[in-house]
Amino acid sequence: MNMTAAVEKTVASDRPLVLDADGTLLxxxxxxxxxxxxxxxRPxxxxxxxxxxxxxRARLKAELAKIAPLRVDLLPVEPEVLALSDAARAAGRPVALASASDMSLVGLLAAHHGMDRAFASDGRINLKSGAKAAALVETxxxxxxxxxGNAPADMAVWSRGAGAIVVGDRRSAGRLRSAGRPVTEIAGGWTPRDLLRAMRPHQWVKNMLLILPVIAAHEFGLATxxxxxxxxxxxxxxxxxxYLVNDLLDLEADRLHAKKCKRPFASGAVPIGVGMAATLLLGALALGAGAALGPAFLGVVALYMTLSLAYSLKLKRMRWIDIATLAALYTLRVVAGAAASGVDVSVFMLIFIFPVFITLGCVKRLTELTLATSDAPLPGRGYGRPDRPDLLNVSILGMVGALLIFFLYSFTDQGRALYPDQWILWVALVPIAWWLFRMVRLGWYGKQDYDPIVFALKDKRGVGLLLITLSLMFYAAGLWGEWFGAWF
Structure with missing residues (x-):
């Protein structure tokens, strides 16, 4: 049944309309x-x-509502159910909200949407299923x-009411029709595509950093x-x-953001429960694959997940600590590549890439601040637009430090062994410097993506500079001659 027909059918009745909250109105x-x-x-x-x-459950709901009161005006609603409510109120019908959530929230939600009455859990009675049905029949x-309603638990209520409006639960709607009950169906539900969007697969390109130790060590075997x-x-x-955990922790902040409000959990496109199940599954897959690759790799994955969680909970709100943490998370990907492949990672390589990632972390914040519309601190961050010069200075220091370390590496025993043509390695400093300067400049003018690594892998000019650098390093190592013989 389409929305117009559902509204007309509901308005035609003169009985009170009672709406469930979780999964129905919301x-x-x-x-x-x-x-x-x-x-x-307050973890x-x-x-x-x-x-x-x-x-x-009743006590738990009351306690959590005290610990973390919600802004009910920001909670995403099901538009068709809200239209039914508005049409019923316009026709003079009483409209009530009946929910198993705590009264401290349900009362506010009912008032916000102009409803006449609220039924809810009170810390002692969990107003669900039979308890909800009894309260409504008494009234x-x-x-x-x-x-x-929206779930099999609502059958106890539908069986004692008159008209049934079923949101996203085809099985219950079928049972009600088989029993001869009048049913109005509203689609509701979620799609796997929206869940995949919440997982941000476009961010997986950052894991190409795992291949850096293999490239640096010139180990290109198929098994590796x-x-x-x-x-x-x-x-x-x-x-x-x-990413899923981060979005679940930032629901209210995302709903206040002009673009992030469209994220799957913030908009209600994917239920929180589905997100929690996906989080557990992905975590199990990551740790399971980590264990298969050996204890060293498993340790790196576990450390990455722990540090990422700490970043989501606290560290991203701390000035400068957040940038150092971002750099550490990027660096861990390189360490993970070495642990997975069994290739020894050079200490000089780690010392080189960390300031590179410090620079890119500053670029990320520079981009956000440049695109900000006011001088106020960014939501959930410790920076405002006046901090741009300091971020620029730190990014330049990181760039200079990385170039200096790369130069010094060419004089080490490992550097000379891997790159006999030392002067060509020095030439490679030019495209590296150019690439880093380009990233900082684009961040300063707000002309790149919010994530510099993702941007770098899609930026054609930047990718060209990185390929030139790689080609020069291969030439310095004599790999082109080894691979293509007389041509070089």
Whole structure:
């Protein structure tokens, strides 16, 4: 049934219209919203409340609502259900909200949408299924109300009401029709495509950093490359796991953002429960693949996930610490490539790439600040537009430091052994410097992506400079002659 027909059918009745909140009026669940909001602001209190009251749902909901009150005006709604409510109120019908969530939230939500009454859990009674049905029958009488719900648990309510409005639950709608009940269906639901979008597969390109140790050591055997590819898959799963966690922790902040409000969890396109299940699955895949590649790689993956989680919870809000953490997370990818392939990573290589990533971390913040519309600190960050000069200075220091370390590496025993034509290695400094300067310049003028690594791998001119650098390094190592013989 389309939305217009559903509205006309509902308005035609004169019975009170009662709406469930979680999954019906709302495209989210307020208990899970409180849980993730609490984890982001008061994690110890939140986990303590779950540990103490996980068997007592009514008490748990009340405690979490106190720890992390929600802005109900930001919660995503199901437009068709809201249209039913608005049409019923316009026709003079009483409209009530009946939810198993805590009254402190349900009352605010009902008031925000202009509803006449709210039924909810009160810290002692969990108003779900039979308890909800009993409360509504006590108020409106047997068969004295129409009810909108979204789950099999609502069958107890539909069976004692009159008209049934079913959101995204075809099986329950079929059962009700078989029993001869009048049913209005609203599609609701979510799609795997939206979940994939939340996993940000476009960010997986950053895991190409795992191949750097193989390139630096000139180990291009098929077995080695297959191990690195498996490592990339593990890191992709780990990264997506943390992206999902980050989005769940930032629900309210994302809803206040002009673009991030369209993210799958913030917009309600994907239920929080689905996101939590996907997070566990991706984490298990990452650690399972890590274990298959050996204890060293497993340790790096576990450290990456732990540090990423700490970044999401706290470190990204701390000035300069956030940039150092970003650089460390990028560097861990390189270490992971060495651990997966069994290639020894040079200490000089790690010392070289860390200031490169410091520069790129500063570029990320420069881009955000340049595109900001005011001098106020960025939401959830410790920087404002007045910090741009300091970020520029640190990015330049990182660039100079990286170039100096690269130059000094050419004089080491390992550098001379791997790159006999030392002067060509010095020539490679030119495109490296040009690339780094280009990245800083584009960040300063706000002309690149919010993620510099993703931007770098899509920037044609920048990729050209990196390929020139790589070609010169291969020439300095004598690899072109080894591969193509007389041509070189």
């Amino acid at each position: 495209r989210t669940d307020m208990l899970l919203e409180c849980f993730w909001a609490g984890l982001g602001t 110890l209190d939140t986990l303590g409340a779950v540990a103490r009251h996980w068997r007592d 409106y009488g047997e068969g004295g109300f129409d009810y909108a 490359l297959l191990l690195v590819l498996m490592g990339m898959a593990a890191f992709s799963a780990a990264a997506s796991c943390i």
